[in-house]
Amino acid sequence: MRLCAGQSRVAGMPIGPSSRARDLGLAPGGGTPGPTNSIVDVPSVRVGQVSLHEGTRLHTGVTAIVPDTVDRAGGRLPAGLFVGNGYGKLVGATQLVELGEIETPILLTGTLSAFRAADALVSYVLALPGNERVESLNPVVGETNDGHLSDIRSRPITEEHVLEALRTATSAPVAQGCVGAGTGTAALGFKGGIGSASRQVDLGDRGSCTVGVLVQSNFSGTLTVAGVPIDAQEALGADADHAVPRGNSCMLVVAVDAGLDARQLRRVAARAVFGMARVGSDFAQGSGDYAIAFDVGAASDIPDTKLNPIFFAAQEATEEALLDSLFLATTTQGADGHVKHAVPLDFVIEKCAMAGVFDR
Known part of the structure; x- marks a missing residue:
């Protein structure tokens, strides 16, 4: 584990209530992030989010x-x-695997809202100019259970x-x-959420590309940072919540612009x-852990x-995105x-610091 360039960290110094792992000197690996260190660093990829709060009753999105x-008629990637682990309700999975492509944006939400979200996504895509005669469509909607x-x-x-x-x-x-979609999620004994990170990749004589990841964290295990276990019971003491069911899933979306094919x-x-x-997932039997990767680049023969x-x-990038999904979350x-x-x-x-991470 290396500190980010130009940064240092001393045990006991004041730390804000939420910070990206990179700002704390805890960014994993030595790779170089893109300008925003998120999935939108991949060209032509955008992210939109809606969060719902209603007192203590609703936290979802x-x-x-x-x-x-x-996002236009006839588009495919x-x-x-x-x-x-397949304990999940990933709408559109079988056609994605069979044809090796997506033909709609990808949505993430809470488990029992996935089907309403899929119906709304179909309405959105059918309404795009040029899709007036479309009679078949494969919406892709992932979910995790925010029912806690x-x-x-x-x-x-x-x-x-x-x-x-x-x-x-x-x-x-x-x-x-x-x-x-991370408004009401929990992961590794703490409040989870949405996280995102990116890496710029040198492919040698093949040029370069960007890999971006977005995560919806909601799974069990013991949080591990730079190889150091962070036990929720020890960290939170009497505030630790033991009522969370084991599992509950993680959605991972990876964007690339290298021109890879579906098999790759x-x-x-x-x-x-x-x-x-x-980051310490225990991959419990009740956890639906899915990753979708798509490529926006021109086809190549890498x-x-x-x-x-x-x-x-x-x-x-997945490791950093998962850390950020927790480090930037707030008590709920x-x-x-x-x-x-x-x-x-x-x-x-x-x-x-006690484990010597900052001296490595």
């Missing part, structure tokens, strides 16, 4: 990942899916929420933490799921022997008196 190519902090049975996501997320999608830096993209997606292990830099970047009180506390970053820094 929608996150839309919108590549320009599929090569894509691959890797399933770490939100009234999931009320299925609060409406068509208007989905349309707002799609229509406001932008290439501005991605909001992270308790936003969009499935291999990239697998590396994103592998990246979950770096051989598999040249894919290692992309594989490494996907794992590293939810339905039935449940509370999920943010990661105490001063505790993380102290533990990492």
